Amino acid sequence: MPDIRPARSTAWRPVALLMFGVGWGANQFASLLAFYTERLDLGGGSAQAMFGIYAVALVPGLALGGPASDRYGRRRLALPFASVSVLVTLVLMAGATAPWLLYTGRFLAGIVTGAVLASGTAWVKELSPASGTRLTALAVSAGFGAGPLTSALIAQWAPNPLVTAYLPHLLIMLVGVPLAFRVPETRPRAIRPETAVVPGGGPSAPPAGAPVPDGGGARTAAGTMTAPSGPAPVLSVPDRPRRGTGVRDPAFRRRIAPVAVWAFAAPVTAFTVLPVEAPVGHLRIAYTGLMTAITLGAGMAAQPVARRLDARRTRLVAQAGLGSVTAGMLVAALTVALGQPLLNTVAAILLGAGYGFILTYSLGEVARIARPGELAGLTAVAYALIYVGMFTPLVLTALNHLVPMVALLLCLAALCGLSALYVTLVSRRAGV
Numbered sequence: 459m460p461d462i463r464p465a466r467s468t469a470w471r472p473v474a475l476l477m478f479g480v481g482w483g484a485n486q487f488a489s490l491l492a493f494y495t496e497r498l499d500l501g502g503g504s505a506q507a508m509f510g511i512y513a514v515a516l517v518p519g520l521a522l523g524g525p526a527s528d529r530y531g532r533r534r535l536a537l538p539f540a541s542v543s544v545l546v547t548l549v550l551m552a553g554a555t556a557p558w559l560l561y562t563g564r565f566l567a568g569i570v571t572g573a574v575l576a577s578g579t580a581w582v583k584e585l586s587p588a589s590g591t592r593l594t595a596l597a598v599s600a601g602f603g604a605g606p607l608t609s610a611l612i613a614q615w616a617p618n619p620l621v622t623a624y625l626p627h628l629l630i631m632l633v634g635v636p637l638a639f640r641v642p643e644t645r646p647r648a649i650r651p652e653t654a655v656v657p658g659g660g661p662s663a664p665p666a667g668a669p670v671p672d673g674g675g676a677r678t679a680a681g682t683m684t685a686p687s688g689p690a691p692v693l694s695v696p697d698r699p700r701r702g703t704g705v706r707d708p709a710f711r712r713r714i715a716p717v718a719v720w721a722f723a724a725p726v727t728a729f730t731v732l733p734v735e736a737p738v739g740h741l742r743i744a745y746t747g748l749m750t751a752i753t754l755g756a757g758m759a760a761q762p763v764a765r766r767l768d769a770r771r772t773r774l775v776a777q778a779g780l781g782s783v784t785a786g787m788l789v790a791a792l793t794v795a796l797g798q799p800l801l802n803t804v805a806a807i808l809l810g811a812g813y814g815f816i817l818t819y820s821l822g823e824v825a826r827i828a829r830p831g832e833l834a835g836l837t838a839v840a841y842a843l844i845y846v847g848m849f850t851p852l853v854l855t856a857l858n859h860l861v862p863m864v865a866l867l868l869c870l871a872a873l874c875g876l877s878a879l880y881v882t883l884v885s886r887r888a889g890v
Contacts, residue, residue, distance in 0.1 A: 470585040472637040474597040476540045477578045479630040481601025482608075483543050484512070484571040485754075486627055487550065487564065488729060489610035489747040490620070497620065498557050508560050509730065512568040513848035516841070519572020524838025527577035528831055532584070533643045535577035540638065543570045544631045547624045554620035575841050580834035583825060584644035591821045595761055599814065603754030606729070610747020619743075709827050710836070712884045715843055716877050717776045718820040723847030723870070724783045724809040727790055728753040730851045732802045735794045735863055749802055753810035760814030767815075768822065773885035775822075779815030780878035782808050787871035795864045820844060 491509060519539075527535040546566045553560035575598065582597075583590030608626050613619035729750040738745045760782075767774040786808030793801040824840045825833070854866055 467586075469641050470582045470590065470593060472634065472641050473536070473578055473582050473585065474593055475630075475634040476536060476574065476638050477582070477594060477597040478601040478604075479627065479634045480540060480543055480571055480574045480578070481598040482605035482630060483547055483601075483627045484567055484605070485602040485750070486547075486605035486609040486624065487512075487567070488726075489606035489743065489750050490613055490623060491730060492734070492746060493613050493619065493743050494557075494560070497554075507852060508564050509726075510849050510852040511561055512564045512571075513845050515565040515568025516572040516845045516848075519569035520576050520838035520842050521572075522569075523573030523576030524580075524835040527580060527834045528645070531643050531645050532577050532581035532834075533641070536574050536581055537635065537638060539570050539573040539577075540631065541635050542566070543574070544628060544635075546570055547627050547631075551621045551624050554618075572838070572841065572845075576834050576838035579821065579837050579841075581641075581644060583833065585641070591825050592761065592765060592818070595814075595818050595821055596758060599754055599758045599761070599817065602725075603751050603758065607747045607751035610743050610750070614741060614744040614747075707827050709823070709888070710839075713773075713776070713881060713888065713890070714820055714823050714827075714840060716881055717780065717816055718840055718843040719846050720780060720783050720874055720877065721813055721816040721820060721844040721847055723850045724786060724816070725750075725753045725757065725813045726848060726850050727787070727854075727867070727870070728802070728806040728809040731854055731863075732790055732793055732805060733799075736797050736799045736802055738799045745799070749806050752803060753806040753813070756807045756810030757814030757817065760811040761818050764815050764818040768819075772819070772823070772890045773882060775815055775819040776881050776885065777878060779812045779819060780874055780881065782812030782815060784871050784874045784878065786812055787867050787874060791864045791867035791871065794867065817844065 488509065494508070495504075523535050523539070546563055549559050549563035549566065553563055579590075579594045582594045586593060605627065609623040612623045612626075616622045729746060733742070733746045733749055760778075764775045764778070767778060786805050789801060789805040789808060793799075793805055820840050820843075821837070824836050828836045850870075854863065857866055
C-alpha cells in the first residue's frame, strides 16, 4: 500500500511542474513544422501528419492514464510516463538525421502526454481540491505556450537548431521528475469506486471504528452508528437525480462534449495554419513561435476571467469560449483572404482566449459531475475530446485541395456558432 498522507498546501507544485514540462514537450514541435518542411524536404502534408499522429497516440495514453490511475494510483502512472518524456525528446532530436524517427517520437509524445495529463490532472485536483482544476489548466497552458516559443527562438538563431531546440525540455524534466517523487500519493492501489479517497481523508479501506456508509447514515465497521467526523469530502453534488454516470451522464454528452472539441481546434488554427497561409518574408520560424506564444498566452489570460464568469453562471464560460472561437475563425478567414500576417495576431488572441475559456470550462465541469472513483477516467475522455482539434491542420490541408481555405475557415466559424447556440439552450434548460 503506498503512503497516503494529507498533502501540504504546496504539495501540488512539483506535479504542476510535471504538467508544465509535459505540455512543453508536447508542443515544442509545433513551431518547428516549417523548419522541418524546408530542411528535410517534407511535403504533401507530411509535417501536418506528424502533428496529427500525436493526437492519434493521445487516445491510448488517455485510456491508460485515466482508468489505470483511478485503480493503481496517480504516482504509479504520472511519474514513469513523465520520465519517459525525456527519452521521447531524445528520439525527436535524432529525427534531424532520420525523419522516420519524428513520426515515432511524435507518437510516443502523444502516449506520454495523454497518460500524464489524465493522471496528473486528477493528482493536482486531489492535492488542491479548491483550485486544482485552475492550476492544472494554467500549468498545461504555460507549457504549451512557452515550449514552442523557446524552440522557435532557438531554431531561428542557434546552431544545429533541430537538436538544440529540444534542450530546454530536457532540463525542465530532469529537474521536475525528481521533485515529483517527493509528492505523496492521493489514491491507494486497487481502490473501489465507492470508497474513493478524498484529499486529506486517508485510505479508503475503513479501519475499525471508522464510519462506513450504508445508505442510511454513518455506521462503523463494528456495526454501531457514529456521528460524522473529519473534513467533509469535497465532491460535486448534482442539481437533480442523475440518469447516468461518467460519459453516460447527460451533462457530459450535452454540455461538455460539444464545447470541448473546439478547445484545440482554435489555437492550432492560429499557430499552424495561418502562418502558412499568410506568411511573413523573414524570420518565419520566430514568427511562428511568436504566434504560438500569443495564442496560448491569451489562453492563460482568459482563465482568471473564466473563473469570475463561472462564479456568476457556468454557461457564461462556455458562451465566452465558443463566441471567441467563432470570432477568431472569422478573423482567420479575413487574414487568409487579405494575406495580412498582422491580422494573424488578432486571430491568435481571439482563438487563444477561446481555448482558455473552453479548457477551463471543460475540466471544471468534469470535476463537478465526476463521482468518486471516476475523476481520472472521465478527465481522460474529456482530454480526448479536447485533443480532437489537433487534427484540424491535417483536415484543412486535405480539404484545401477541393475547397478554398477561406471557405473552410468560414465553415468552422459557422459550426462553432451553432455549437454555442446548442450549448446555451441546453444549459438554460438545465439551469446552469
